[in-house]
Amino acid sequence: MTNNYCYLDNAATTKMSQAALDEMTLYCRDFYGNPSSVHKLGKQARIAFNDYKKMIANIINCETSEIYITSGGTESDNWALQSIASARPYSKIIISSIEHSAILETCKILEKQGHEIVVVPVDHQGIIDIDYLESHLDDNTSIVSIMHANNEIGTIQDISKISKIVHKNGSLFHTDAVQSIGHIPINVKAMGVDLMSASAHKFNGPKGIGFLYCSNEVCLTPFIVGGHQQMGLRAGTENIAGLAGMAKALEENQQLLRSNLDHVTYLEKVLLCELSKSTLDYKINGNLSDKLPGLISISFKKIRGEALADLLAMKDICVSTGSACNSQSDVLSHVLASINLEPDYAYGTIRISIGRYNTEEEIVSAIHEVITIVKKMQNKNISNMSNDSPF
Ligand code: PLP
Numbered sequence: 115m116t117n118n119y120c121y122l123d124n125a126a127t128t129k130m131s132q133a134a135l136d137e138m139t140l141y142c143r144d145f146y147g148n149p150s151s152v153h154k155l156g157k158q159a160r161i162a163f164n165d166y167k168k169m170i171a172n173i174i175n176c177e178t179s180e181i182y183i184t185s186g187g188t189e190s191d192n193w194a195l196q197s198i199a200s201a202r203p204y205s206k207i208i209i210s211s212i213e214h215s216a217i218l219e220t221c222k223i224l225e226k227q228g229h230e231i232v233v234v235p236v237d238h239q240g241i242i243d244i245d246y247l248e249s250h251l252d253d254n255t256s257i258v259s260i261m262h263a264n265n266e267i268g269t270i271q272d273i274s275k276i277s278k279i280v281h282k283n284g285s286l287f288h289t290d291a292v293q294s295i296g297h298i299p300i301n302v303k304a305m306g307v308d309l310m311s312a313s314a315h316k317f318n319g320p321k322g323i324g325f326l327y328c329s330n331e332v333c334l335t336p337f338i339v340g341g342h343q344q345m346g347l348r349a350g351t352e353n354i355a356g357l358a359g360m361a362k363a364l365e366e367n368q369q370l371l372r373s374n375l376d377h378v379t380y381l382e383k384v385l386l387c388e389l390s391k392s393t394l395d396y397k398i399n400g401n402l403s404d405k406l407p408g409l410i411s412i413s414f415k416k417i418r419g420e421a422l423a424d425l426l427a428m429k430d431i432c433v434s435t436g437s438a439c440n441s442q443s444d445v446l447s448h449v450l451a452s453i454n455l456e457p458d459y460a461y462g463t464i465r466i467s468i469g470r471y472n473t474e475e476e477i478v479s480a481i482h483e484v485i486t487i488v489k490k491m492q493n494k495n496i497s498n499m500s501n502d503s504p505f
Contacts, residue, residue, distance in 0.1 A: 121472070138359035146159075149351075190290075203229075232250045240267050242271055260276055268411065286308045378469065388481045398411065434465040
């Protein structure tokens with residue numbers, strides 16, 4: 115099956131690379147053994163499991179024993195916080211106001227269990243208030259979790275600076291690097307993180323697999339029980355095919371890091387240049403001097419982002435409203451609320467996220483379509499697709 119979609123929603127998920135797909139196929143079709151089995155196929159699978167973990171470990175600069183395979187970013191985030199919190203009952207946990215819901219919802223559960231949750235505010239660019247964080251650290255703080263790159267506006271936090279402050283206090287530091295890994299350099303030692311979450315489908319790997327980096331200095335508690343796998347910490351037959359696809363995708367993206375970065379940065383410039391030629395009233399969100407290349411959050415005045423995304427979808431142009439997780443809801447995203455975007459603009463936000471497979475031709479034609487539709491919407495002051503469609 116082929117399609118003619120213009121896919122500009124790479125922060126929601128990415129197309130799998132051919133190399134990742136081929137690697138995965140091998141382990142679905144030929145080397146399908148259970149790593150716990152004693153026969154040859156089982157032993158092959160056991161060796162592959164360790165080799166692929168080693169590939170990932172080399173890329174992010176850690177030991178193989180520090181990589182735990184999970185079902186993705188959500189599980190890694192849940193495991194990281196729940197594990198550290200369970201070892202320190204009634205402790206303080208510090209997060210930022212723009213974390214992914216996997217962190218926010220985990221914290222709601224931990225709060226009910228008696229932990230104190232402190233939420234660090236961000237400025238209008240989405241940069242966390244480091245002084246606020248520092249002033250709330252104390253002896254009772256078990257863990258601080260601040261995401262690397264934000265999934266809605268792309269703002270990148272200064273992780274190595276934050277981790278130094280957190281460690282000075284003797285607390286642990288976790289980062290959700292789901293949006294950044296495979297797209298910008300990641301070195302867990304240089305960043306000074308104790309735990310880090312990653313998800314394969316955000317870097318051209320398969321869905322349903324990710325990993326949690328956890329330093330050997332940190333004691334993880336079991337998350338899924340019922341088997342000896344992954345040292346009894348996360349039981350269940352290992353997903354070797356998924357891991358093969360994830361490791362291959364990460365390796366390839368790492369090798370192509372510079373050229374992919376140049377490519378998406380160039381396409382972003384083309385898009386912004388075309389947009390700036392229009393007479394539209396809009397704002398670009400996030401920290402423009404340090405954000406994830408290719409992730410563009412645009413807020414158009416006095417229109418509805420959901421209606422724009424729907425109208426673009428009718429033209430086979432795939433974008434998100436704010437973030438994929440919030441695209442079905444009418445509630446203003448917590449990230450846009452946190453950066454204090456004026457409501458006139460905030461509700462008119464779409465997220466365009468460019469990936470390695472996009473072309474200049476696609477970008478130019480997509481942004482011209484956006485401009486045409488927004489002009490019609492603003493002229494007719496369409497607030498909802500169901501009321502009045504310009505087409
Ligand atoms: N963290 C961030 C920053 C994300 O953007 C996402 C997915 O959108 C997740 C966590 C959840 O990852 P997964 O889809 O692998 O569960």
